[in-house]
């Protein structure tokens with residue numbers, strides 16, 4: 001892998017931060033899954049969410065099967081942080097950047113597994129549960145769907161969720177292995 005090239009390419013993207021880390025550093029929690037199940041309206045509605053993504057144990061096994069991971073974050077300023085519509089409108093840009101980073105890794109001949117934000121919104125109506133996912137190559141389950149404690153990762157790498165008033169911070173984790 002040409003790390004220098006990758007670092008140069010990453011530094012040219014509008015990322016707030018990126019960090020390479022070992023997947024073993026992640027903390028997986030059944031409690032995060034419980035919150036999905038009991039508080040998220042997207043639970044059991046897409047292939048990108050639980051229970052379709054598998055048990056937390058399955059998710060952990062899959063994440064840890066990759067030797068390396070890359071955390072990326074983006075930040076966007078909006079007029080009013082309390083306005084959920086405005087906050088969510090910043091998400092497609094983060095998803096597009098996540099896809100760009102995945103492409104950079106694939107150009108370096110890496111196999112990837114990507115977790116990003118919220119539930120998948122690629123199709124107006126998800127095919128779940130009656131038919132397979134229409135875009136498995138572009139569908140990114142959200143980080144929390146795998147039981148990952150995002151706040152732990154943020155703390156470890158000095159990422160401030162509340163970086164400032166009216167700033168929206170999004171995270172993605174890209175697991176990868178060189179082929």
Ligand code: SF4
Nearest residue numbers: 120123126127133134
């Ligand atoms: S790509 Fe379409 S079918 Fe697949 S999870 Fe996303 S919304 Fe559902």
